[in-house]
Structure formats: structure tokens, C-alpha cells
Amino acid sequence: MFAPSIHLPRRKTRTLEGSPWVRWTLVTVALGFLAVFLVVPLVAVFSFAFQKGWEAYLTAIAEPEARSAILLTLMAAVIAVPLNLVFGLAAAWLLARFRFRGRALLLTLIDLPFSVSPVIAGLIFVLLFGRQGWLGPLLFEHDIHVIFAVPGIVLATVFITLPFVVREVLPVMQTQGSDEEEAALTLGASGWRTFLRITLPKVKWGVLYGVILCNARAMGEFGAVSVVSGHVRGVTTTLPLHAEILYNEYDFAGAFAVASLLTLLALVTLVLKKYVEWRSEAS
């Protein structure tokens, strides 16, 4: 779709195209592998979702428990994404523009949510806020529920998606340098004004990219949320958890109907991602 022609002039001189026979074998094997692992499962989700027809599908995604799962999933994302967006911008600015003690440590800590198991991400919040946790007795006294309740789900989601925006914005800020910002400041613009008018527009595609990935993960997270949710039907079940419950009750069509919503989300994410890549390359 997007400007494949840049590579074309080099083709004649390529020595490693291999014979047509080699070429077609490699392409066939690669595409076969991707078909088995990506395309067929994608088709399968929708095929399983509609196996009992449109009406069953609509019922499955419109029933009260499904609706509350959709709402909870949206809520977790609506809280987690803006928080991590603001944090991501501040952290990227800090890490791209300044050298200070503890920078490497900070980077490692920011990456941690990517490298720990989602299960451990859930576990740490249970240890902190659960009934036997450090703050458990205190919260219990004041009748505040975090674990097996909505706040726990939001917390786990924020944790899991913490690195996305920073990780996308930081490299963009680093490659762009700060000459324009310095010029604006010298000309008397305030710090905020410089940030809003110069820095933000310069990194906007990186920011958008980070937000898209952050949102996809926030809505689709399973492991961490599963640990802190307690699976209270219609109360603490997000969409992925709702799909799991239906599946375990042998309501396969229902489970896949819910899964198809999440698959649509993934497809929209991929399209948006491609669009952002294309626009940022163009600019």
C-alpha cells in the first residue's frame, strides 16, 4: 500500500534474491506459517461468534453482564490511558532532555511492567491492598475495597500499561533535539507555551502511537486483571474476563461473541497504528 517503490531500483543488483524456485519456496513457507497462526485464527473468532446466528450474537453482547463488562473495560482504559499519557510526556521530557543521577534506575523501573509477568503485576497489588496485605487492615477498617473491586482493576491496568507512551515518545524526542525549544525560550516564550506550541506538535505522532498501543493493552489485559478481579460477575469482570467465564461455562458462541469485540479492537488498533506510521513517515 505505502510506497514500496523506494526499494525497487535496488532490485536488479541484489545478489541474494536467489533463484525463483528459492524465492517462491520461502514466500510460500512464510505465508503458510502466517496463515496458520494469524489469518485462520482471525477468521475463526468471527466464524465461532456467529455460529448460532446474528440474533444469538447480539444477545450475547447486549445482555446486562456483557454490557457491564464493556463499561468496566472502557472505564479502566479511560482512567489508565490519560494518566499514562501525562506521565509519559513528563517522563519522556525528563529522560530525553536532562542527564541526572538515577536516570538509568528510573529507565529500568519504567520498563519493569513490560518485563514482569502480568500475574506478578496482579500479585503485588494483592499483597499491598488485599485483606492480608500491608494496607489491608487499614482499608478494611474504613470499608474501602481495592482488591476484588473496581479500583484494583484500574490500578493493575495502569501498572501494566505504564511504559507504552514513554517508550514511544522518548526516542522521538531524543532524535529531534531541542533547538526549536531553546529558540522559543530565548525569544521569551514561557516553559508551558514552549511545550504546548513546539514540543507537543513535534512529537504528536509518537504520542498518538503510544496512546493507541496503551489503549489496546488496557482494554485487552487479562492476567493482571484476573488476579485482582475476584471474578464477581457483572461487577468486576472486564471483557476478557467475561469471555473466560462464558467459555468455562461451555457457552462457546457467547464467549466468541465477546472475543470478537476484542478482536475488532485489535484490528482497529492495527489500522490506526499503520495510519500513524504512514503519517509520521510522510511528515
Added chain:
Amino acid sequence: MAPRSRRHVLPGFRLSLGLTWAYVGLLVLIPLSSLFLKTFSLTWPQFWETVTAPRALAAYKLSFSASLAAALANVVFGLLVAWVLVRYRFPGRSLVESLVDLPFALPTAVAGLTLTTLFSSKGWYGQYLEAWGLKVAYTSVGVAVALTFIGLPFVVRTVQPVLEDIDVDVEEAAATLGATPWQTFTRVLFPAIVPALLSGFTLAFARALGEYGSVVFISGNMPLRTEIVPLLIVTKLEQYDYAGATAIAVVMLLASFLLLLAVNLLQRWSHRRLEARSRA
């Protein structure tokens, strides 16, 4: 505006420093330290008994071997897919290019549900595979299959940019000097992409070790046989054995930390070797 520190021309150092540390401290540092504090509630013999119980040992073994198998499969197929995407033009290429990221975008639970249904004995794949005597769903093979799906984009995305950047001159020089295409690949191209392959491998392996959502569905979760480490942690939590869950989690964290360290060292070594070669 706050008075600017003399060392920094750009504003916002203190604000961004404070905000970043506060956020990371509250969300990452404090919760994670609760993990290590909890471990200290066990005595050393208790800890040792928990983390070396037969069920735990079986889980480490399965998690490690399935993740390794999946990461190796990803190295082979990831390299192939990256190569095909960079070097060849074929219909639908840009669609494939976007689709490679699907495992990143698709919620893991959906992947788990779908793969399990496809590979179960009546599923689209399972019915044929079982006719050949290969059971995938509810076995350790299924675990490896799910982990292969999850890790698929890592190697492609690390190797692809490196392949794109390799200068044609190098290949032409090799060809002019009489190298066969295979020699050019193994002697010239392959060494250049080894570091990228290694980091793709590590990312896929580390991700596979911690993966939960896609595996719980396909593994069948039989203790001692198809139970992965993250699932063992969840099981212990559900039995309110917080200390036990934490002990296993600490072992897992240490293992992934050591793994990352080892591969970082390996990567530094291969970089240095590459530089030494190009200087010689």
C-alpha cells in the same frame, strides 16, 4: 515560572523529575518492594521447601522448556518472515506487514480461546493433527504453540530494520569475490543480524516465561503436567497462600532477571566480535 536551575537551559526539570519519580515510586517501586518484603515473612527452610516442591519444579521445567521451544520457533520463522518482507515483493505484502503485529494487539485471552478451539480434538486443526497422533490442546505442545503465537512479532520486528539497513555493496562485493548466495548469506548477512536475532529471541523468551492469558486455556492446567509457573502463582493465591505465591514469583523474577543479564552480556560480546571483524 519557577526559577530555572543554572545547569539546565530547558525548563521543567524539577517538575518532570518530581512527577516521574512520584508516579513510578507509587505504582512500581512500592508495590514491587511489597513482593520482596513478603518473602521475608517466610523462614529460609520454608521458602526453600515452597520453591523446590515437586509441583513447582514441574512448573519451572514446563515454563522454561515451552518458552525456549517457542522462542526458537520464533527465531526461525521470524527470520524467514522478516527476510521475505524485506527482500521480496508479492501480492498482499503490506497486509502481511501489518498483520504481523496482530499478536501484540490481540488480547491474550482471545488468542487462548481461539487457539484452544482450533487445536481441540474436534477443532479445525485438531481433528487432522489427532488423526496423525499429535495431541496439541491440553498438552505441553499446546503451551508451546500459544507461546509461539504470542512471541511471533518480536523477532520479525527486531530483525527487519537491520535487514533493511544492510548495504547492497556488501553483498555485491561478496558476489564479485565469487561467493555463492548461500555463502553470502551465512558469512556476510547472518553475522550482521545475529545481535538483532538474539534480542528478538530474548524478548520472545522473556515474554513467554511470564505469559498467562493465552496459556491457561490451551494447557488444561493439570498440576505436575501442564501447569506453568504463572498459573501456579494464581493457584496459590486462590488458596490464600500469599507467602507461597510470592516465593514462586520471586524465583520467577530472579530467573528472568538473570536471563536478561546473560543475554545482555552475550549481545555485548557479539557486538564487540562484529566490530573486531569489521576492523580487521
